[in-house]
Amino acid sequence: MVKELERAGLPVVHVCTVTPISLTVGANRIVPAIAIPHPLGNPALDKDEEKALRRKLVLKALKALETEVDGQKVFED
Numbered sequence: 001m002v003k004e005l006e007r008a009g010l011p012v013v014h015v016c017t018v019t020p021i022s023l024t025v026g027a028n029r030i031v032p033a034i035a036i037p038h039p040l041g042n043p044a045l046d047k048d049e050e051k052a053l054r055r056k057l058v059l060k061a062l063k064a065l066e067t068e069v070d071g072q073k074v075f076e077d
Helices: 002-007 019-025 047-065
Strands: 013-016 029-032
Touching (some): 013 019, 019 029, 029 047
16 A cells, blocks of 8 residues: 555655564655554653653654655664
């Protein structure tokens, strides 16, 4: 699905917990997530820490979305 949306001209960010799978399926913009049961958060953190973690991930995904890529790119820290 990610490749088809990109092919149609819609930039896509694939936020995932297992980046090798994203690379295998051909996603162009890949943002690593936290963990399989909680990809966009960590329930062990207190409220403010988790909010900061989620914000960081969303901002990273938005930055990836506006970045022009030629091929696949994993957006690490």
